[in-house]
Amino acid sequence: MSGSPSPRRTFVAEHIHVLPKSGIREFFDLVSTMKGVVSLGVGEPDFVTPWNIRESGIYSLEKGHTAYTSNLGLLPLRKAICDYVRSDYHVSYRPEDECLVTIGVSEALDMVMRAMIDPGDEVLYTEPCFVSYPAEIRMAHGVPVVVETREEDNFALNPALLREKLTPKSKILLLNFPCNPTGATLDPATMQEIADIAMEHDLLVVTDEIYSELLYEGTHTSIASLPGMRERTIFLHGFSKAFAMTGWRVGYACGPAELIDPMMKIHQYSIMCASTMSQEAALDALLHGRRAMQEMRESYCERRNVIVNGFNRMGLRCLMPKGAFYAFPNITSSGMDSVTFAKTLLQEEKVAVVPGTAFGACGEGFVRCSYAAGMDRIQLALERIAAFVERHK
Amino acid sequence: MEKKILRLLQDDCRLSAQEIAERIGAEEALVKDMIRKMEADQVILGYAAVVADDRLPDAKVRALIEVKVKPQRDGGFDEVARRIARFPEVVRLYLVSGGYDLLLEVEGDSLQTVAGFVSARLATIDGVLSTATSFQLKKYKESGKIMSQEDEYERLPVTP
Numbered sequence: 001m002s003g004s005p006s007p008r009r010t011f012v013a014e015h016i017h018v019l020p021k022s023g024i025r026e027f028f029d030l031v032s033t034m035k036g037v038v039s040l041g042v043g044e045p046d047f048v049t050p051w052n053i054r055e056s057g058i059y060s061l062e063k064g065h066t067a068y069t070s071n072l073g074l075l076p077l078r079k080a081i082c083d084y085v086r087s088d089y090h091v092s093y094r095p096e097d098e099c100l101v102t103i104g105v106s107e108a109l110d111m112v113m114r115a116m117i118d119p120g121d122e123v124l125y126t127e128p129c130f131v132s133y134p135a136e137i138r139m140a141h142g143v144p145v146v147v148e149t150r151e152e153d154n155f156a157l158n159p160a161l162l163r164e165k166l167t168p169k170s171k172i173l174l175l176n177f178p179c180n181p182t183g184a185t186l187d188p189a190t191m192q193e194i195a196d197i198a199m200e201h202d203l204l205v206v207t208d209e210i211y212s213e214l215l216y217e218g219t220h221t222s223i224a225s226l227p228g229m230r231e232r233t234i235f236l237h238g239f240s241k242a243f244a245m246t247g248w249r250v251g252y253a254c255g256p257a258e259l260i261d262p263m264m265k266i267h268q269y270s271i272m273c274a275s276t277m278s279q280e281a282a283l284d285a286l287l288h289g290r291r292a293m294q295e296m297r298e299s300y301c302e303r304r305n306v307i308v309n310g311f312n313r314m315g316l317r318c319l320m321p322k323g324a325f326y327a328f329p330n331i332t333s334s335g336m337d338s339v340t341f342a343k344t345l346l347q348e349e350k351v352a353v354v355p356g357t358a359f360g361a362c363g364e365g366f367v368r369c370s371y372a373a374g375m376d377r378i379q380l381a382l383e384r385i386a387a388f389v390e391r392h393k
Numbered sequence: 394m395e396k397k398i399l400r401l402l403q404d405d406c407r408l409s410a411q412e413i414a415e416r417i418g419a420e421e422a423l424v425k426d427m428i429r430k431m432e433a434d435q436v437i438l439g440y441a442a443v444v445a446d447d448r449l450p451d452a453k454v455r456a457l458i459e460v461k462v463k464p465q466r467d468g469g470f471d472e473v474a475r476r477i478a479r480f481p482e483v484v485r486l487y488l489v490s491g492g493y494d495l496l497l498e499v500e501g502d503s504l505q506t507v508a509g510f511v512s513a514r515l516a517t518i519d520g521v522l523s524t525a526t527s528f529q530l531k532k533y534k535e536s537g538k539i540m541s542q543e544d545e546y547e548r549l550p551v552t553p
Contacts, residue, residue, distance in 0.1 A: 037550060042550065
């Protein structure tokens with residue numbers, strides 16, 4: 001190949017070039033080199049998808065259902081989704097044009113951002129948050145605007161802090177409650193206050209409710225169900241967490257037709273449709289998976305109690321999260337920053353947790369510990385962390 | 394709460410009252426009381442290990458036996474069932490609907506001992522009309538536990 005001219009310019013788009021890689025990725029590479037690690041670093045259920053659901057996926061293949069589905073997704077699945085959202089979230093959507101089956105909430109989120117953001121539009125979101133949010137906003141040429149959530153507010157979104165960040169360019173408010181990585185939820189009064197702000201400032205609310213079934217205290221309210229909110233809300237949900245179906249990649253977006261339609265255009269051109277086999281399995285999850293889901297939730301709740309009490313006993317202050325499957329203990333008493341704590345813990349005790357800073361700068365002083373791990377693993381991890389904390393007092 | 398305690402114990406009967414209390418978010422003393430009460434009420438009859446006995450060097454032989462019984466004027470099937478239940482060889486016994494009346498599981502050291510028990514002790518009981526014996530060849534699932542689990546599925550150690 002000698003003599004062929006090398007490129008004289010950078011081919012990579014500037015906004016992607018400057019986009020940082022996920023902080024989790026870096027940590028993952030480190031963990032992967034080690035053996036015998038007890039991991040509390042996993043953001044997915046440790047359960048295998050319930051057998052009935054898996055069996056439906058197998059049956060779909062047996063029947064030879066291997067073709068594309070409608071761009072929006074299988075109609076029976078959309079009907080089941082709309083029924084489920086109506087009964088459990090108290091919002092009505094039409095299966096024909098207000099529900100779009102996606103490749104997980106990730107794709108839905110990407111489409112929302114690409115379909116709704118004009119360059120320079122500001123998107124408000126909370127941190128600590130799921131690692132993709134700011135990146136998704138930037139990839140769509142939006143401006144991410146962080147509203148920090150704080151330990152003293154139980155990591156709920158404080159409406160006063162939200163107001164401080166509003167500008168004439170604010171367009172979207174992205175919510176994720178119950179929250180990854182804090183497990184925080186919003187009480188109805190706070191949610192109403194946030195809805196009022198959204199209406200007052202004419203914001204589009206995008207609500208990622210992927211953890212909403214995994215709630216251990218109280219009842220879940222979707223902001224989409226509050227008076228006046230349906231028309232300005234896109235409701236994102238999926239099967240990954242509640243039905244332990246992460247690898248199937250099925251999610252959905254529900255919203256008024258005039259908001260779903262532009263997302264459908266992107267989906268149609270870039271994706272076509274979600275996997276047919278996965279859609280049929282997802283339908284089974286909605287029709288027959290509730291009991292299995294409730295059993296998993298009960299199991300997470302037990303593990304939550306054990307892990308959170310464990311942290312508090314060893315002197316790491318940890319709020320009792322109301323939802324999701326993450327504990328977010330405060331590790332400042334160790335005198336270490338989050339990354340040092342996580343790296344040293346990994347090296348000395350072979351326990352993997354994720355530094356809070358992977359979820360935003362204000363995650364400093366915390367680590368995320370997933371309790372979507374077997375009770376024996378959790379107990380082993382707690383023993384090792386306790387020994388670590390004791391040693392570094 | 395009783396249900397929650399039972400579910401945990403059925404899955405792992407070695408859990409202490411303190412561990413159960415922490416998991417379900419209840420007082421340890423209350424959990425202890427409830428377990429004692431369930432034991433007294435014979436809701437909990439015992440605490441046993443689930444054994445994959447075909448892995449044992451001197452594995453026991455087990456058979457399922459369908460028994461037809463002539464019901465008695467007073468007591469129906471209960472009298473005969475109680476007599477059968479007293480034999481230590483009988484590990485399970487049910488009254489069932491369908492083509493026969495009692496279904497029992499019998500355990501013995503060898504094929505011969507089980508066969509001997511059926512012909513000498515069981516078939517001769519007054520009221521037993523007939524027996525049909527099926528020897529167990531392999532156990533796939535017991536007490537909700539699948540025998541010989543598949544290899545553990547390797548997941549990514551850290552994910553978002």
